[in-house]
Amino acid sequence: MYLTQEKVAVMGAAGAIGSNIVQDLLSTKTACRIAMYDPFAQGLEGAAEEIYHCAYPGAEVSWTADVKEALTGADYVISSGGAPRKEGMTREDLLKGNCEIARGLGEDIKHYAPNAKFVVVIFNPADITGLTALVYSGLAPGRVSTLAALDSTRLQTKLAQHFAVPQERVTGCRTYGGHGEQMAVFEDGIVVDGVPFAEIMAGKQVNGKSLSAEEWQEVQTHIRQGGARII
Amino acid sequence: MYLTQEKVAVMGAAGAIGSNIVQDLLSTKTACRIAMYDPFAQGLEGAAEEIYHCAYPGAEVSWTADVKEALTGADYVISSGGAPRKEGMTREDLLKGNCEIARGLGEDIKHYAPNAKFVVVIFNPADITGLTALVYSGLAPGRVSTLAALDSTRLQTKLAQHFAVPQERVTGCRTYGGHGEQMAVFEDGIVVDGVPFAEIMAGKQVNGKSLSAEEWQEVQTHIRQGGARII
Numbered sequence: 450m451y452l453t454q455e456k457v458a459v460m461g462a463a464g465a466i467g468s469n470i471v472q473d474l475l476s477t478k479t480a481c482r483i484a485m486y487d488p489f490a491q492g493l494e495g496a497a498e499e500i501y502h503c504a505y506p507g508a509e510v511s512w513t514a515d516v517k518e519a520l521t522g523a524d525y526v527i528s529s530g531g532a533p534r535k536e537g538m539t540r541e542d543l544l545k546g547n548c549e550i551a552r553g554l555g556e557d558i559k560h561y562a563p564n565a566k567f568v569v570v571i572f573n574p575a576d577i578t579g580l581t582a583l584v585y586s587g588l589a590p591g592r593v594s595t596l597a598a599l600d601s602t603r604l605q606t607k608l609a610q611h612f613a614v615p616q617e618r619v620t621g622c623r624t625y626g627g628h629g630e631q632m633a634v635f636e637d638g639i640v641v642d643g644v645p646f647a648e649i650m651a652g653k654q655v656n657g658k659s660l661s662a663e664e665w666q667e668v669q670t671h672i673r674q675g676g677a678r679i680i
Numbered sequence: 681m682y683l684t685q686e687k688v689a690v691m692g693a694a695g696a697i698g699s700n701i702v703q704d705l706l707s708t709k710t711a712c713r714i715a716m717y718d719p720f721a722q723g724l725e726g727a728a729e730e731i732y733h734c735a736y737p738g739a740e741v742s743w744t745a746d747v748k749e750a751l752t753g754a755d756y757v758i759s760s761g762g763a764p765r766k767e768g769m770t771r772e773d774l775l776k777g778n779c780e781i782a783r784g785l786g787e788d789i790k791h792y793a794p795n796a797k798f799v800v801v802i803f804n805p806a807d808i809t810g811l812t813a814l815v816y817s818g819l820a821p822g823r824v825s826t827l828a829a830l831d832s833t834r835l836q837t838k839l840a841q842h843f844a845v846p847q848e849r850v851t852g853c854r855t856y857g858g859h860g861e862q863m864a865v866f867e868d869g870i871v872v873d874g875v876p877f878a879e880i881m882a883g884k885q886v887n888g889k890s891l892s893a894e895e896w897q898e899v900q901t902h903i904r905q906g907g908a909r910i911i
Contacts, residue, residue: 469700476707501837502830506848599733606732617737 450507451481458523458562460554461530462512463487466571468496470527475505485512486519487530520561528554528582531572544574551578555585563587571596574627600624603675604634607668608641612655618642624672634669681738682712689754689793691785692761693743694718697802699727701758706736716743717750718761751792759785759813762803775805782809786816794818802827805858831855834906835865838899839872843886849873855903865900 457474461467462485474480485500487493497512513519520526531547551570558565565588570579579595586593604622609615621638639646641655649660660668688705692698693716705711716731718724728743744750751757762778782801789796796819801810810826817824835853840846852869870877872886880891891899 465696469703472700473703473707476704498837501840501847502833504833504836504847507846509846602733602735605735606729609732615738615740616732616735 450478452479453524454482455480455524455566456482456484456522457525457527458484458486458519460486460516460519460526460528461572463489463492463496464529466529467527468499470529471496471500471510472503475500475503475508475510480525481505481507482509483511484519484523485510486514486516487512488514490514516557517561520557523562524564524566526554526558526562526565526568527571528569529571530554531578544577547572547574547578548581551581552585555582555587558582558586558588566592568593569596570594576627600628600632600672600675604668604672607671608639611660611664611668612641612658614642614656621646628673628675630673632673634672636665681709683710684755685713686711686755686797687713687715687753688756688758689715689717689750691717691747691750691757691759692803694720694723694727695760697760698758699730701760702727702731702741703734706731706734706739706741711756712736712738713740714742715750715754716741717745717747718743719745721745747788748792751788754793755795755797757785757789757793757796757799758802759800760802761785762809775808778803778805778809779812782812783816786813786818789813789817789819797823799824800827801825807858831859831863831903831906835899835903838902839870839891842891842895842899843872843889845873845887852877859904859906861904863904865903867896 457480459467459471462471464487467487471483471485474483485493485497493512493514497510500510531550532543550572554570558568568582568586568588570582570593572578575595579593583590583593601622601624604624605616605619608619608622618641620640623635623638625633625635636646636650641649644653644655649655650662650665652659688711690698690702693702695718698718702714702716705714716724716728724743724745728741731739731741762781763774781803785801789799799813799817799819801813801824803809806826810824814821814824832853832855835855836847836850839853840850849872851871854866854869856864856866867877867881872880875884875886880886881893881896883890
């Protein structure tokens, strides 16, 4: 009934993203054996209760503030257990604290879940926290990943909105690098409702709408600043 | 691919419950044509962006702070658009404000979505807000409902935890009435892992655990106070 019966440890499960991931794993029938972990036990219990009240058939959801219990025997580990950027914090402040959390996560995985098949690190800056967790976990590089497609999906969303076409009619959107000014936004490969991006930049309309060089610049800026709006 | 292509209006979609409902409608492939409505336009845009960034295939999700636009042509309406209880507010304070919101919802449905097939009202006190929305909507009684099973599921959860059995092995849990001391919690019909509740109360163990009359009283109190813990 569920895609896997293997154990999934969700770290940071008291938070908005973590608790949402648990719900989605169950709603989409992806996984049913889930260990919710968070150091904030009181909030975690509330988040777990919400899941219990959904009464997913066949679900085996446990919660614990003990990282050993959460990770032991875990086949998959998903961590959104970083700290969000707070008022007045620089990106570097975030980097330091969250990399310490990522190091701890890696060490814990090494101790308690050395046979984990796949680990996903989704707290920012994800490229660096993911690498840190990988290094300290001792897992093979192919077994640790981060949430990497968000900026590309933002680009897809923005172009779909500009041309007023369904989002899935925009394909080939790719970005590279962390959220921010240094992010590369690629034109190559983008196709909007069947029209290659080069033709659009040459003036071809899609759905009765064109995209000027200036508007394309604005879209890129919007995507580069997407991270700043959220984190 | 989705269960229905008909339009679903989700009211209060900037809130935690509303935005979660949108996500779940899409994740579970229940509905793809969704109008997100909330008077708080800025928060709503953020909630809608989050949904767009999930890139659900075939999704047609729009957002608006204009209730007419949201409801026009809606086949289904789900509203979690009430106000939560705040520090120092009595249940009666909540009742008054939320019933005014429910009346407005009913009137709006009457004007803009008179052919709605089904309406679900899930803000508290749901028994009264649901009735209010029904009366002012002019819809047939069978077309308006509330979220009614939460307390029963809480009871199921609590008993499953007590006996350490999977939640779905506890069946027949029923409660009646609003959250609070006046709620009736029924014993009749409860079966835990195949054992009728009467036998449990007579001393029969389930999974090596018994339930004393005193413990059963504690469970009931826990369920009756469940609403107070959350709202």
